[in-house]
Amino acid sequence: MNKAAITAVEYYLPHDVLRNEDIAKEHPEWSIEKISLKTGIQNRHIADKDEFASDMAIKAAEKLFSGYNIDKGSIDFVLLCTQSPDYFLPTTACIVQNRLGLSKRCGAFDFNLGCSGFVYGLGIAKGLIHTGQARNVLLLTTETYSKFIHPADKSNKTLFGDAAAATLVSSVLDSTLAGEILEFEYGTDGSGAEHLIVRNGGARSGFKKNRTDTTEVADDYLYMDGKAIFEFTAFAIPPLIDDTLKKHKLIVNDIDLFIFHQANEFMLNTVRKRCKISPEKFYIHLNDCGNTVSSTIPIAIKEALLEGKIKKGDKVLLAGFGVGLSMGATVLQF
């Protein structure tokens, strides 16, 4: 059976930065300093008004190709994770295939997930490689939540940032650092669907926003029930981690680094303590980019690699969780 491994990771942050000082100016009554202490976020990058999911994904992919000297002709599958596609049809991944100049014999499709998206993407990529359907999968995560956060929504503005990441999942393991993708545990709880939602814009609103009948303006924008998401994370993630470790016949101490979806630092520390993970093994990176949804994990992996926090022989546990409600975890063996 073909093994599948992450052999390259790169990411792109849009040019415009929304800093805590900017938020403080817009909302003087909002104690941003206090909040940044708890959320761990100083800056978020915001996509240009003419910059969309495909644009950011392409920039991340091009950075990946040049940074790792990858022959883009070798890509035979494109997976693109987004909840803000350029169009609801056609598939953004197809547009990206064309603009990147990838082979016309590539497979390509989008999948709609948020914070759990990267882990699911790894699962799909591993499946494609295992079954001989692909050898080099380009996994793209790209998100522009900023485009549906209401200008007056201080809390979501504070938390979310835009970004895209490009990851190569390959059956060819001769690169200098390859994180072999091991087993997966997934979870879904659709009863929590309304806890993180943009109500309008899809079929249920006639594909329209700015409706004048019964829906409120708020329905055009992102709504997040912070308490419900916090509870979901606090109660559902520790068992997910337990099950993931059991599946690999490992214990917490066998893992060298834990990289969770970077939602906000306070919540991450709460979950860390509940999972009984020591702070030195728990990676945090969101100070300069905030919660970039499906890109938080690949961005963190890239930064951890750059900081030398991941070495050959290390086991890294990834866990993504959030909108859906959806969650997934896996272990990488470097």
Next chain:
Amino acid sequence: MNINDFIKELKDQFIDGDDISLEPQTNFRAIESWDSLTGMSVLVMIKDEYQVDMPVDVLKNSKTVQELYDFIVSNKK
């Protein structure tokens, strides 16, 4: 269960838990470091340690540590 154990658990949810003092009559929401994230953490702790689902409104309307504790005692199965 006793209120001192509860106070210990409650202090743990504050980001500066080691530096603050909590008594039964303390208005916990007046503490400098209290905010909605601390509140969420407290609700999770109460569910975890005491298996009591405290609604956000009860937390918001409680003025002292004692009031929180009394709710837990009367709702514990």
